Amino acid sequence: MKKSNLIALLLTILTALPLTASNTFVINKPDYNMSPYTGMTRQGWIDAAKYLLDGAFAHVKTLDDPMYFPRIGDVCYPKDNSRVRGATLEGLCRTLFVAAPLLKEDSTLTINGIKLADYYRHQLALLVDSTSKQFISHRGNRGPCQDLVEFGGLSISLFVCGDVVWKPLNQSVKDSLESMMESYADGPTISQNWRFFNVFTMSFFKKEGYQVNDALLEKYVKLLINDYRGNGWYLDNPNYDYYSMWAYQLYGRLWSQFFGDRYYPELANMFRRDFNEMYTSYPYLFGRDGHMIMWGRSNMYRFASAAPLPFGNNINYGWMRRIASGDLLQFLQNPYLMKDGVPTPGFYGAFDPVLQGYSCRGSVYWCAKAFLSLMLPKNDPYWCSVENEGDWDQMEMDNVYNHYYQGPKMLITNYPNSGASEIRAFCDYNTLRPGAELFRGSECYNRLSYNSLFPWMADGKNGEVAMNYVVKNQKGEWEPLRRYTTKGFNNGILERTVWLQSDSTFRMTLTDMPLANGILRVDKITGCSHATTIRLGHYALPEKSQRITERIVKLKKHNVAYVINNGEYELAMIPVEGWDSLQFVRTTGLHPEANICEVIDAMATIPANSSPKTFSTLQLFKKGEFTNRELIRAAASINPK
Numbered sequence: 226m227k228k229s230n231l232i233a234l235l236l237t238i239l240t241a242l243p244l245t246a247s248n249t250f251v252i253n254k255p256d257y258n259m260s261p262y263t264g265m266t267r268q269g270w271i272d273a274a275k276y277l278l279d280g281a282f283a284h285v286k287t288l289d290d291p292m293y294f295p296r297i298g299d300v301c302y303p304k305d306n307s308r309v310r311g312a313t314l315e316g317l318c319r320t321l322f323v324a325a326p327l328l329k330e331d332s333t334l335t336i337n338g339i340k341l342a343d344y345y346r347h348q349l350a351l352l353v354d355s356t357s358k359q360f361i362s363h364r365g366n367r368g369p370c371q372d373l374v375e376f377g378g379l380s381i382s383l384f385v386c387g388d389v390v391w392k393p394l395n396q397s398v399k400d401s402l403e404s405m406m407e408s409y410a411d412g413p414t415i416s417q418n419w420r421f422f423n424v425f426t427m428s429f430f431k432k433e434g435y436q437v438n439d440a441l442l443e444k445y446v447k448l449l450i451n452d453y454r455g456n457g458w459y460l461d462n463p464n465y466d467y468y469s470m471w472a473y474q475l476y477g478r479l480w481s482q483f484f485g486d487r488y489y490p491e492l493a494n495m496f497r498r499d500f501n502e503m504y505t506s507y508p509y510l511f512g513r514d515g516h517m518i519m520w521g522r523s524n525m526y527r528f529a530s531a532a533p534l535p536f537g538n539n540i541n542y543g544w545m546r547r548i549a550s551g552d553l554l555q556f557l558q559n560p561y562l563m564k565d566g567v568p569t570p571g572f573y574g575a576f577d578p579v580l581q582g583y584s585c586r587g588s589v590y591w592c593a594k595a596f597l598s599l600m601l602p603k604n605d606p607y608w609c610s611v612e613n614e615g616d617w618d619q620m621e622m623d624n625v626y627n628h629y630y631q632g633p634k635m636l637i638t639n640y641p642n643s644g645a646s647e648i649r650a651f652c653d654y655n656t657l658r659p660g661a662e663l664f665r666g667s668e669c670y671n672r673l674s675y676n677s678l679f680p681w682m683a684d685g686k687n688g689e690v691a692m693n694y695v696v697k698n699q700k701g702e703w704e705p706l707r708r709y710t711t712k713g714f715n716n717g718i719l720e721r722t723v724w725l726q727s728d729s730t731f732r733m734t735l736t737d738m739p740l741a742n743g744i745l746r747v748d749k750i751t752g753c754s755h756a757t758t759i760r761l762g763h764y765a766l767p768e769k770s771q772r773i774t775e776r777i778v779k780l781k782k783h784n785v786a787y788v789i790n791n792g793e794y795e796l797a798m799i800p801v802e803g804w805d806s807l808q809f810v811r812t813t814g815l816h817p818e819a820n821i822c823e824v825i826d827a828m829a830t831i832p833a834n835s836s837p838k839t840f841s842t843l844q845l846f847k848k849g850e851f852t853n854r855e856l857i858r859a860a861a862s863i864n865p866k
Contacts, residue, residue, distance in 0.1 A: 250276050250557035260612045263515070265550035267599070267608045273557060274323050274596045275336070280566025281320050281590075282337040288347040291359060292316030294567045294586040298577045301570050302585050311371055313359060316587030317348050318375040318382070323590065325385040326599035332389045342389050349394065353401035363408040369419060371583065373409045377422025378591075380406075380429040381476075384483040385600060391433075403430050411438045417452075417462040418472035420445040425476070428484040443489065446480075449473065450495050455632025457503035464670060465633050465650045466521025467530045471594055474503050475533040479597070503533065504540050508548060509628050509637045512677035513617045513644030515551015519680040519817065520648060522669045524572050524579045525589055528552045532594040535607045542607045544615030553595060568592065572817035578668060578683035579817060617641070625739045629714035636719050638674075638739045643848050645678045649719060649737065651709045671707035674737070674744070678794065678846065682765035682822055683815040690762035691824045694748075697758040698727045706733070730754035742855075743797075743845035745863060749837050756833040762826045763798045763844045765812075766791040767819035775809045775823075778856050786856045787825045795850050798825040799860050803840035805829045 253272055255264025265273075284294060291313035302308050324341050327334050334341045351359040361372060383391045391399070410426035424445050427437040452459045452473065459465075459473035477496035485493030511517055517530045531549035535542075556562050561574030568589040569575040601607050620626055620641040628637045635650040651670060668683050672692045675681065682691035688703040698704040704727055712720040718738050725731035732752040738745040750759070766773055771792045778786040780799070787807045788797045800807055804827045816822035827842060843859060845851065 248560050248563050250554075258611075260546070260550065262547050262612050262614070263550040263554060265546075265554070267603050269550075270553075270596065270599060271327065273553060274327055274593075274599065276557070277323050277568075277590075277593070278320070278327075278336050278341070280563060281316075281323075282339055282341075282344075283566045285337065285339055285344065288339070288344055289351075292320055292348070292587060295565050296586055297564065297570055297575050298580070300577045300580040300582060300584065301588075302582065308585075310359060310361075312585040312587055314352075314361070314372065314375045315585055316590070317345070318379040319587055319590030319593060321345055321382040321386075321390075322378065322593035323596050325382040325390075326596055328386040328389045329600070342393075345390050346394055349390070349402060350398045353398060353405055361405060363405055364412055365408075369412070369414045370409075373412075373414065373422050373426075374419065376406045376409055377419075377425045380422075380425040381479060381483075383429055384425075384432075384479070385597070387429075399433075403433075403435050406430070407435070407437065411441060414445070416448070418449075418459075418468050418476070420449050421472065421476040421480070424449070424480060428480065428488075431488070432484055443492075446485075446489065446492050449477070450492065450499075453499050455502070456630035456635070457499070457506045458630065458633040458635065459499075460633070464521065465635060466669075467517075467523045467526070468521070470503065470507055471523075471526070471529045471532040474500055474507075475536075475594060475597075478533065478536050500533070501537060504537055506628060506630055506635075506637065508534070508544065508615060509639055510646055510648060511548045511552065512646045513614060513639075513641075514555075515548040516555045516677045517552050518646060518648055518675045518677045519572050519579075520650075520669065520675040522579075522581060522667065523591075524669065525568075525570050525584065526591040526594075527556045527568070527572070527589075529592045529594045532597060535598040535601060541610075541613065541615050543610035543613040546607055546610065547612040547614060549595065549598065550612070556592075572680055574817070576817040578815070617644070623741045625717075625741050627714070627717060627739060629719075634711040634713075636714055636737075640739075640741065642741050643678060643846065645676050645846070647674050647676045647739065649674045649711075651711070668705075671705050671709075673735070673746075676764060676846075678848075679764035679766070680817045682762075682812065682824060685810075685812055685815055688758075688760050688826075689810050689812050689815065689824065690760055690826060691765040692762055694723075694733070695760050695762075696725055696731060698725065699755055700727070703760075709735075724752075728754065731757070740845075740859075742847055742859070743843065746842045746844065747839065748842075749839045750831060750835075751837050753831050753835055754833060757831050758828065759831055760826050760828050761804075761840065761842060762810075762824050763796050764846060765816055765822045765824040766794060766796055767816050768821040768823065769793070769819055773811075773821075773823045778853055780857050780860045782860075784860050786851075786860070788851065788856075789823050789825060790850060791823075793848065795847050796825060797843070797845040797847075797851055797856060798827065799843035799845070799856070800827055801841035801843060801860070801863055803829060803838060804842070 252264050256266045293313045351357040352361050410423045414420050414423050427442045431437045454460050459469045461468040478500045481493035481496045531552040534545040534549050559573045622641050626639040638647040694706045695703045706723045709723045718736050721735040723733050730752050734749045736747045774790045776788045786797045786799045807827050810826050811823050
C-alpha cells in the first residue's frame with residue numbers, strides 16, 4: 226500500500242472513532258471495601274457524569290454553539306432542517322441534568338475549555354433572543370408540544386442549580402424566559418406524566434416570585450396523584466413501564482422536596498406516601514447484578530431507571546446503590562453505547578426498533594436523571610452504606626420467587642439460579658387515548674415476559690418471533706398477540722387471556738408457571754374462525770464472540786429438547802404438547818445486542834372452527850450448559866394436564 230493511501234486510511238479510521246478518549250467508562254479508583262460488587266463510590270458517579278459531559282461538550286467549541294449531535298438511524302428526528310431547533314433544545318436541557326448537581330458543588334466546572342455555568346446561562350438567554358436560531362416564540366394557540374417537556378426538565382435542573390445558572394441572569398432575560406416558558410406551562414398537556422412538565426415549570430416560577438395559574442397547577446398535581454394504582458406503580462396511560470418510576474415517582478418526590486412541602490404539604494405527603502411503597506416492588510425488577518430489563522418505550526434512557534432509588538427513608542441504601550451502580554455500568558461499560566462521544570439511540574448500541582418518532586439524538590440524555598443522586602451529600606447514608614445484594618441474599622438456589630402486585634396486575638419474578646429478574650405487565654387495553662394502540666402493538670409491551678438476561682428481539686417479517694405468539698391473520702400477515710387481560714396469580718401460576726387484534730374470534734387462555742430455570746407454559750386456543758398457523762418463540766440469544774451452537778437432545782416419551790448456546794447462556798425449548806415442529810431461527814438486524822441472533826420457534830397449524838387446542842411448552846434458560854440429565858428431568862417432571 227502506498228504511503229499516501231495508508232495515511233488516508235488511518236485518517237479515515239481515526240475520524241470514525243468517538244470523540245472521547247475511551248469508548249467505555251473506566252472506574253478511576255474503585256473502592257471494593259465500600260462497594261464490593263461494583264467498586265463505584267460517589268466520586269465514581271461524579272467521574273461518570275464528567276465522562277458523559279466530556280463527550281457532549283466535544284461538540285461545543287464556543288458559548289454560541291448549540292448542543293446538537295449527529296443523527297443516527299432512520300427513526301430519530303430531525304429528518305430535515307425543520308426540527309433542528311427542537312433537537313438542540315433537547316440536547317441543552319437534558320445534558321443540564323448531568324451538569325446540574327456538579328454545578329451545585331462546583332460553579333467553575335470547565336469541560337473542553339468551556340465553563341459550563343457560562344454556557345448554560347448564555348444558551349438560556351439565546352432562547353429569548355429573537356435574532357438567535359435558538360429563539361423560541363410563545364406557544365400561542367398550539368397544543369402541547371415537545372418544548373413543554375424540555376421546559377419541565379429545565380425547571381427541575383434550575384431547582385437544583387438555580388443559584389449558579391438562574392440567579393446570575395439579567396432580570397430582563399429572567400422575565401422573558403418566564404413569560405415564554407409559562408405560555409407553555411399554563412396551557413394544554415397530555416393526560417400522563419406530561420402534566421409534571423406543566424407543574425414543575427409553574428412551580429419554579431412561583432418559587433421565584435412570579436404569578437402563575439395556581440388553580441391549574443393544583444389541578445394537574447391532583448390528576449397526577451390519581452394515576453396511582455398501588456404497590457408503588459402509577460399508570461402512565463395507557464401503560465406501566467419505567468416512566469412510572471423515573472417520571473411519576475422521581476418527579477413527585479422531587480416536587481415535594483423542592484416546592485410541595487412549602488406550598489401544598491398535603492399533596493406532597495401523598496407523593497411521599499406513594500414513593501415509599503415503591504421499595505416494596507421496584508427493586509425486584511432489577512437482576513441480581515443490578516441490570517435493568519429491556520421493557521417499555523423508555524429503553525434508550527437506560528440507567529434513568531435507577532433515578533428514584535436513592536431518595537427513600539429508612540431503606541436498604543446499600544442495596545439501592547448496588548442496583549443503581551450496576552445499572553449504570555451495564556451501559557457505560559458496554560462498547561457499543563457511545564458514538565461520537567454521545568450515547569446512541571437504542572439499548573446497548575443503536576437500535577431503531579426500540580425508538581419512537583418523537584426521539585432525537587439528544588433525547589438519550591434523559592438518562593442523566595440518574596445523576597440527581599449527586600444532590601445527596603457525601604455523608605448521606607446512600608453513599609455511606611456498604612453495597613449489598615438485598616433480598617437476593619435470602620433467596621435459595623433451585624427456587625423461584627414471584628412477586629404479584631394486584632394494583633397494576635404485575636408479576637415480577639426472581640431466579641436465584643441465574644440472577645435474572647423477569648416482568649409481565651401490559652398496557653391498559655381498554656384505553657381510548659389516541660396513540661395508545663401504537664404502544665400496545667410495540668415489542669416494547671406485547672411480549673409474554675421480559676427478562677434482565679435476554680433483551681427482546683424485534684419481530685421478523687416472516688414470522689420470526691421471540692417470547693410471544695404470532696398468528697397468520699386473514700391478510701396473510703404474521704400478527705403478534707397484544708390484547709392481554711390479566712385474570713390473576715394463584716399457586717405460582719399467572720392466568721391471562723388474549724385475542725387477535727384483527728380478529729377477535731381468535732382467542733387464547735394463557736398460563737405461565739415460572740420455574741427455577743425457566744417457564745412452563747400451558748396455553749389454549751379457545752376460538753379460531755379461520756384456518757391459520759401459529760408460532761411461539763423462546764427468548765433470543767445474541768451472537769457475540771463465537772457462533773451460536775445448536776443441538777437436539779432426545780428425551781424420554783419421544784420428546785426432544787431444542788438447545789442453543791452462545792458461549793455464555795443456553796436456552797432450551799421442549800414441546801410437551803400440541804406442537805407440530807420446532808426450528809432454530811437465525812436473524813439479522815433484529816437484536817439490540819448483536820447483529821446476528823438466534824431463537825427457537827415452535828409451529829403448529831390450526832384448522833378453522835377447531836375444538837380448543839392446548840399447547841404445553843417448557844422454555845428453559847441457564848448460564849452455562851444444561852446436561853442431558855437436567856433436560857430429561859425437567860421434561861419428566863411436567864404433567865401438562
